[in-house]
Amino acid sequence: MDVRTLCLAALSRGDATGYEIKKMFETGPLAHFQRASFGSIYPALSRLLDDGLVLAEALEQDGRPDKKVYRLTEGGRAAFRHALTGQPPEPESIRSDLLFMLMFATEMTPARVGDLIEARVAELRELADHIEAKAKNCGEAHACGEATPSGFFSEPGPKFVAGYGVAIYRAAADYMERHRTALVREIEAARAALPNMAAE
């Protein structure tokens, strides 16, 4: 998904500035599954403007630099719908540096492997808890953080997606926790067999 489509998606939920779109992908409602940086958002918005998919309204502000509030045009909304309706996303498989590294676990010390996994488990649990908390707080229609609009997670899509995130992160943490010590022990055994004790 290119950043242009991501911007259309963000704006489909309401008008916003480039800065606010960035926040949506950082800590706001769109915080998971995709990301976007300033360096890609701003050029994307100007291109969308050129193409007539968004309108921009300049707002003067006291002290702070002026805002440009972007709004979807009908064409922009259609373009976003088209992106959702077009050919389905091709199969996605897990990409992970850590998992790839762990294929070469025997090239690392057992302690290193254990630490890497432990750290990842903590990260995964934190992510899961974070999503769960946000979905719970913002599932009902009372005010929660500024970034995520009230009731957002009571909508079917976001609710489904949040549940998915929690489930997968928990599953990943559980697997790693359950198999961590066995892996470390096996590496120890392999190292004891071949005297590979080189540098590091």
Next chain:
Amino acid sequence: MDVRTLCLAALSRGDATGYEIKKMFETGPLAHFQRASFGSIYPALSRLLDDGLVLAEALEQDGRPDKKVYRLTEGGRAAFRHALTGQPPEPESIRSDLLFMLMFATEMTPARVGDLIEARVAELRELADHIEAKAKNCGEAHACGEATPSGFFSEPGPKFVAGYGVAIYRAAADYMERHRTALVREIEAARAALPNMAAE
């Protein structure tokens, strides 16, 4: 992980040509969690050659074009160890076009959403089965497919990683299957409430 490191990783398991490295990432032992294309592998290998991290031996072949078999140097092995030992990979969160799209499920027809999820479930199950079969066949030391060396999945690292892949893909498929009909029904209800029945 840049393709240079990926090539070092592949070569750490034995000498290979660029073509063979590609295959390892496609259907071979390194088939999951990372990928690499010809357009990145060949330039990466020449850079590694320039930097003295690999050696190349040209092999003439009858009919077919000549092969260049690459081999890690001591420096190359050290560089790979360094990549594994250096700073741990930063936290990774799930990236997924489909999941992002599903945040906007109400912008799609219920049928579309149902189909997307059904298709993804099938893909996930296939991936899981595929990994499981490969790990099972190549876990013992008798010959299996050419691409994956015998006994590969009896090594601790690959075994752990294969188990992870199976567990996560199954968990993802299970979640989607369990929540699919509820999501579709909720979208139907939402659509019935607001008369949003536009194009498509």
Next chain:
DNA sequence: TAATGCATGTAATCGGTTACATGATTCA
């Protein structure tokens, strides 16, 4: 005969990251 596999490489292009530039305000 057409597609696929073997085998290597280049070049155009693209999209995105990173860092930089600017600048006021507020909070610790």
Next chain:
DNA sequence: TGAATCATGTAACCGATTACATGCATTA
């Protein structure tokens, strides 16, 4: 005083994808 937040944008750079170019052998 220094960091963080608000706010927009540009430019250099980088890495990777895609398509192209070549060419024989095998298989359907």
